[in-house]
C-alpha cells in the first residue's frame with residue numbers, strides 16, 4: 251500500500267513539474283478529496299518561495315465577474331505570466347450537487363490552452379472560498395503558475411475569506427443590481443483593493459461610481475483604494491483595469507499576505523481534520539461514547555476526554 | 564458534510580462535463596439535463612454552447628471529470644463521437660466515460676456502443692434512467708483512474 255501511494259505521489263509530482271494538465275487536474279481533485287496520499291504529495295511539492303500571487307475577484311452574482319476575468323486573463327497572460335483561473339460555485343447543501351457555469355463566459359478567451367482553468371464547488375465550505383483552495387494553489391505553483399485569478403462565489407456578506415489568500419482583491423459591482431449599498435454594509439468594501447464598476451455601458455453606471463467614490467472619501471487613513479470602470483460589451487476600461495492590477499501588485503507588500511494566507515489556511519485545515527476525527531471517535535462503531543456513558547462521566551468531561559483522544563491522529 | 568466531515572474519495576460527487584457540440588437552435592434542453600444532474604448530487608460542468616471535440620477533451624482533462632455527457636440533436640453524432648473517442652485515446656486519457664444522448668437513430672447505436680459511447684438515450688427517456696446510467700459509468704471510470 252505505502253509503496254503504491256508513494257509512487258503515485260511521486261508520479262504526480264513529476265507530472266506537475268512537467269506542466270502535465272492531467273496531473274494538475276488530479277492533484278486539485280486530491281486537494282478536494284484529501285485521500286491519504288495527499289499529505290505525502292503536498293509535502294513533496296510545497297515551496298513557499300514559489301507560491302503564486304492571487305487576484306481575488308468578488309462581487310454579487312451577475313455583476314460580470316466571469317466575463318471580466320475572461321477579458322483581463324489574456325492581457326495578464328500576454329504580459330508574461332503563467333496564469334491559472336479558479337472559479338468557485340456553491341454546492342447545494344441538500345444534494346451536494348453544483349452547477350459549475352463560470353466556464354460559459356470564459357471558454358472563448360482561454361481556449362488557446364496557455365491558461366489553466368478549473369471550476370471548484372464549495373462542498374459545504376462557507377465564506378466564499380473552499381477548503382481545497384490552498385492545495386490547488388500549491389499544485390499550480392509546482393506546475394509553474396505564478397499568477398492565479400480566483401473567482402469567489404459572490405455570496406455577499408460571508409464572502410470575505412477571499413482576502414486571506416489574495417494579494418489583490420477586486421470587488422466588482424454593476425448598476426441596476428441594487429447591490430452597491432448592500433456591499434457597503436456587508437463589509438466587502440473594506441477588503442477590496444480595487445473597486446470595479448462593470449457594465450459601464452448600462453444606465454446608472456455613473457451613479458454607482460459616484461456612490462462608491464463618496465464612500466471611499468469617508469475611509470481615511472487606510473491604504474488607498476483604486477476605482478475602475480469597465481464594460482465587457484465595449485471592452486472599455488479593460489486595459490486600464492489590468493494597469494491598476496499590475497500597479498497594485500507592484501506596490502503590495504507580500505509579507506503580510508503570505509503570513510495571513512498561511513495562518514488562516516492552517517487554522518481552517520486543522521479545524522477540518524479535528525472535526526473529522528471527532529466524528530470518527532464519536533461514531534457508533536468505535537464504542538468510545540458507549541463506554542463513557544457506562545462509566546457515568548458527565549458530558550462535558552466526556553467531550554474533553556474525547557478531544558484528548560482526537561489529538562492522537 | 565454538514566458535520567464538517569471531509570468526504571471520503573468514494574463520497575466525492577460525480578463530476579460530469581455536459582457538452583452540446585452542435586447548433587440546434589437553443590440550449591434549453593441542456594439546462595434541463597444540467598439541473599437534473601445537479602439535483603442528483605453531481606457537479607455539472609457546463610462550458611456553453613458548441614465546444615469542439617478538442618475543447619471537450621481539454622476541458623474534461625482540466626476539470627478531472629468522471630463522465631463526458633454529450634447531447635446531439637442534429638445527426639452529426641457519429642463523426643463527433645468518433646473524434647472525441649480518438650482524442651481520448653490519443654491523449655492517453657484513462658477513466659473518463661463517454662455517454663451520449665439526443666436524436667440518435669437506432670441503426671447507429673451499435674456503432675456508438677462499440678466505440679465506447681454508451682447510453683445513447685433519445686428524447687423522452689426518464690431522467691432517472693439517464694442518471695442511473697451516468698452513476699454506473701462514473702463508478703467504472705473511477706476504478707480505472709488511479
Ligand SMILES: Nc1nc2c(ncn2[C@@H]2O[C@H](COP(=O)(O)OP(=O)(O)O)[C@@H](O)[C@H]2O)c(=O)[nH]1
Nearest residue numbers: 311312313314315316317355448449481482483
Ligand atoms: N451590458 C453588459 N453586460 C455584461 C457586462 N459584463 C457582463 N455582462 C453580462 O452579465 C451577465 C452575468 O455575467 P457573469 O460574468 O456570468 O457574472 P458573474 O455571476 O458575476 O460571474 C452575463 O449575461 C454577461 O454577458 C458588461 O460590461 N455590460
Ligand SMILES: [Mg+2]
Nearest residue numbers: 315316352401
Ligand atoms: Mg461567475
